[in-house]
Amino acid sequence: MVEIIQTKKGLLEYRSEGNGPVVLVLNGGHTNCCSPFEHEEFFLGKGYRLVIPSRPGYGRTPSISGRTAEEFAHTLSSLLDALMIDKVIVIGISAAGRTALHFAGNYPNRVTKLILESAVTCEAWPDSRTRRGALIVFNRLSEKFTWALLRQIGRYAPDLFLKLLLPALSSLKADEVIKSWDENERRAVLKFLLASRSGAGFLNDIKHTFDDFTQITVPTLIIASTYDKSVSPENSIKAAKQIKGAELMMIPAQSHLIWFSKYKTEIENKIAEFIQD
Template identity: 40%
Template sequence: MVEGAERATSVVRLEAGLVEYRLERRGPATVVVLHGGHTRAGLVVGEEVFAEAGYTVLAPSRPGYGFTPLSTGTTASGFADVVRSLCDHLGITEVAAVVGTSGGGPTAVTLAARHPDLVQRLILQSAVGWLPWPDRRTLLGAHLAFAARTEGATWSAVRVLMRRAPETGLRLLLSGLTTLPVTEVLARLSPQERAGMVELFCRMRSGHGFLNDLRPTPDLTAEVRQPALIIATRTDGGVPFAHAQSLAGAIPHAELVESRADSHLVWFGADWPEIAPSIRAFLADNPTDGAR
């Protein structure tokens, strides 16, 4: 599975509205993947570990992304209930884990808290928590670059830059995703990793979803009783490591795994091959009665 690859999706009309999703059936156990900002159900990011372990992957587009309108769910709580309805529609009665990536973190936490009978475990990757985020400068920039009238042009410009001057494009986009000097981050990337990042950035869109992600949502971390695995790096320039520390402190049965990745994109980190077995082991463990 290539990072940034595009896969076929389906759209279903539920009681709450239309939902776009990708369902890749493998084994009997299912993992629900809630994507981060600027991505959608059809864009594969960081899922290899689940596919290689034989898990069925269900990836819905969150509100405002892809073909899921902003009106479907809208809030983290609302869309958590939509995901539950989607699982019911697809005949999925139990989820081995819900995975929240970056901006999908709050919805993943909320899904685990609101539907403990469905969700067995929680995995958070470079996830946004409930600390103040983003900073004022980033917030203002987001409202300029990713507003409904501008986000299409923004990503068109990114695609042109990535195709014509990929080094410059990577330098520009990675500058907001790492706390390290960008030259150091680029120097450590293999040609395959560079190509994967270029492909990922070329396929990103924000729709109405990213600005919706910036709205506050109720914090239900203390209500999560399932085991949780939180993966983050201290050099994340997009979501500060303090978010991972806060999530680990607030979720009762949480384990924090510190990645040595150079940026927010932990799947490109040199130690990801070491972290992936920890994810598989976490999924294989039976949740204890006290943690459910």
């Protein structure tokens, strides 16, 4: 169920599914609360409740609700207050990694576990070329046309669509990545990518920062692919070294989209083990 809520820190769109202990899911760039979350069935099947906000600039959450990662961390705390939720497991995906880290660092008493997946942490991100390109193709005026064009290509020439996007997601050749997916995975990838919109959110994301890992005292699991081109694996490796007691799971998934791979079950088994400890 998608709702809009006015918190003490700002307006926020979110989706809530299921009942039980709460998992706060922070989706990555070009997504909102309605974007496919590939672990949804996994968590709901294990009796968890998912609370998935649209981060500032995405969906119907305005940028003013948290232009920086730390500002939005405070808004998230206000959301939990409004929903009368005390503690959560936090999942930070891709560009939401720094928000997840700020939330865990500022509110350790509200976080039971922290999971980072393909997440941006401390490394410079994105690279200067991507940053310059983002200012052109993903600004507030152009992003709707960028994604409209890509969706048209995706509907009529799906393999071309994938080949256009995969060089930004994987260090492997696009054909190799496509061949690694079975038909269900390929359909899921297309569904996920075709649902993308940037709003004002992505230009917020590329300005986020985080540099103080001493703040992170909660149990942390970090999962990343060795072939991730979008977010350098060094983000995960350095974070694991600097967060006391952090567990690092590096897998040879063929792209940044680690959930769309033959390693999905292995990832979810590791998550199950981690959250049950």
